[in-house]
Amino acid sequence: xxxxxxxxxxxxxxxxxxxxxxxxxxxxxxxxxxxxxxxxxxxxxxxxxxxxxxxxxxxxxxxxxxxxxxxxxxxxxxxxxxxxxxxxxxxxxxxxxxxxxxxxxxxxxxxxxxxxxxxxxxxxxxxxxxxxxxxxxxxxxxxxxxxxxxxxxxxxxxxxxxxxxxxxxxxxxxxxxxxxxx
Amino acid sequence: xxxxxxxxxxxxxxxxxxxxxxxxxxxxxxxxxxxxxxxxxxxxxxxxxxxxxxxxxxxxxxxxxxxxxxxxxxxxxxxxxxxxxxxxxxxxxxxxxxxxxxxxxxxxxxxxxxxxxxxxxxxxxxxxxxxxxxxxxxxxxxxxxxxxxxxxxxxxxxxxxxxxxxxxxxxxxxxxxxxxxx
DNA sequence: TAGGCCATGTAACCGGTTACATGATTAG
DNA sequence: CTAATCATGTAACCGGTTACATGGCCTA
Numbered sequence: 001x002x003x004x005x006x007x008x009x010x011x012x013x014x015x016x017x018x019x020x021x022x023x024x025x026x027x028x029x030x031x032x033x034x035x036x037x038x039x040x041x042x043x044x045x046x047x048x049x050x051x052x053x054x055x056x057x058x059x060x061x062x063x064x065x066x067x068x069x070x071x072x073x074x075x076x077x078x079x080x081x082x083x084x085x086x087x088x089x090x091x092x093x094x095x096x097x098x099x100x101x102x103x104x105x106x107x108x109x110x111x112x113x114x115x116x117x118x119x120x121x122x123x124x125x126x127x128x129x130x131x132x133x134x135x136x137x138x139x140x141x142x143x144x145x146x147x148x149x150x151x152x153x154x155x156x157x158x159x160x161x162x163x164x165x166x167x168x169x170x171x172x173x174x175x176x177x178x179x180x181x182x
Numbered sequence: 183x184x185x186x187x188x189x190x191x192x193x194x195x196x197x198x199x200x201x202x203x204x205x206x207x208x209x210x211x212x213x214x215x216x217x218x219x220x221x222x223x224x225x226x227x228x229x230x231x232x233x234x235x236x237x238x239x240x241x242x243x244x245x246x247x248x249x250x251x252x253x254x255x256x257x258x259x260x261x262x263x264x265x266x267x268x269x270x271x272x273x274x275x276x277x278x279x280x281x282x283x284x285x286x287x288x289x290x291x292x293x294x295x296x297x298x299x300x301x302x303x304x305x306x307x308x309x310x311x312x313x314x315x316x317x318x319x320x321x322x323x324x325x326x327x328x329x330x331x332x333x334x335x336x337x338x339x340x341x342x343x344x345x346x347x348x349x350x351x352x353x354x355x356x357x358x359x360x361x362x363x364x
Numbered sequence: 365t366a367g368g369c370c371a372t373g374t375a376a377c378c379g380g381t382t383a384c385a386t387g388a389t390t391a392g
Numbered sequence: 393c394t395a396a397t398c399a400t401g402t403a404a405c406c407g408g409t410t411a412c413a414t415g416g417c418c419t420a
Contacts, residue, residue, distance in 0.1 A: 085293035088278035096270035155337030
C-alpha cells in the first residue's frame with residue numbers, strides 16, 4: 001500500500017489538496033488501515049500530475065493560504081480502477097505490543113500494565129472514531145469496512161481484557177524464561 | 183519494530199545464525215506480527231556485533247556451509263530488557279484488502295470474490311501454522327500471544343464469511359459511488 | 365539434472381519519515 | 393501572546409527490499 005494508491009483512492013471520492021489528503025489519511029475512514037505524511041504526499045502529487053493521472057488547479061481563499069486542488073484525470077481513474085481489480089497484497093501487521101507480550105517474563109508488572117492500559121484506551125478511542133465515521137457516512141462499502149474494523153478491534157479488546165491477568169502474572173518470572181522455541 | 187529489536191528478541195531465546203533468524207522471523211511464532219529479509223539481517227548483525235550487543239562465533243558443519251552463530255552479550259541483554267520495558271509503539275496495520283472493500287463498487291464480482299477467497303484461505307493457513315506453534319511450545323507468554331492471534335484472526339474470518347455477500351452485491355454498482363465522505 | 369535447501373554477504377534502489385523553511389489567520 | 397490550524401514544499405536521512413554473487417549438498 002503506497003502513497004500513490006492511497007492518494008488516488010482519496011481523490012476518487014472528491015477533489016482535494018495535499019493538506020486535505022493528509023487529514024483524510026489520518027482522521028477519515030481510511031485512517032485505521034493506512035497513513036502517510038506530508039513528506040510523501042507532496043512529491044507524490046507532483047509525480048502523479050507529471051504522469052497525467054491527476055490534474056491540479058489553484059484556488060485562492062480569503063484569510064487562508066492558497067491551495068492546490070487535485071482531481072483524477074480519466075487516465076488516472078482508469079488506471080486506478082484497473083489496479084483495484086488486481087489481487088491485493090496480504091495485510092501487513094506489526095506489533096511491538098505482541099513482542100513485549102511474548103517476552104512478558106522480562107518486563108515488570110508496571111511496564112506490562114501500562115502497555116495493556118495504553119492498548120485498551122487506544123483501541124477504545126479508535127473504535128469511537130470509527131463509530132463517528134459510521135454515523136456520518138452511508139456508503140455501503142465504507143460501512144462494511146468500518147463494521148469490519150469494529151468487529152476486529154472488539155475481539156482484540158475482549159481478549160486483552162479477559163486475559164490480562166495471565167500476562168501480568170508472568171512479569172519478572174525469570175525461571176520460566178529459557179527454552180528452545182524450536 | 184525494527185530489525186535490531188527483532189534480532190535481539192530471537193537471540194534472547196537462543197543462539198542463532200542469520201539464516202535461522204530469517205527462518206524464525208518468517209515461520210516461527212514471531213512471523214505473524216513481524217518480518218525481515220536477509221538484506222537487513224546480515225548488516226544489522228554486523229552492526230550489533232560492532233556495538234558489542236551480540237557476539238558471533240564461527241561453526242564448521244560437514245556437508246553444509248560454515249555458519250556464524252550469534253548470541254547476546256550481557257550488555258546486549260541488558261539493553262534489550264530495558265527497551266522492552268518502555269511503552270511500545272502502536273501497532274501498525276496496512277491492508278490493501280480493506281481499500282478494495284471500501285471501493286467495492288469499482289471492482290468486479292470476480293475481482294472481489296477472488297480477494298475474499300484469497301483472504302480466507304490465507305487466514306486459515308496462518309491459523310493452522312499458529313496452532314502448530316502452540317502444539318510445540320509451552321512458554322506461557324508465547325501461548326498467550328498465539329491465542330491472541332487465533333482469537334483475532336477468527337474474528338476477522340467470521341466477519342468476512344458472514345458478510346461477504348453484502349460486499350459482493352456492491353460490485354460494479356456505479357450509482358452508489360459518488361459521495362462526499364466529509 | 366533440475367530445483368530446493370543451506371549459508372553469507374553486498375549494492376542498488378526505493379519508499380517513506382523527520383525536520384526544516386515560510387507565513388497568514390484565528391481561537392483561547 | 394501563544395498555540396493551533398491552514399497550506400506547500402524541500403532536503404537529509406533511514407530502514408528496509410530486491411536482486412545479485414557464490415557454491416556445495418541432497419532429493420525427486
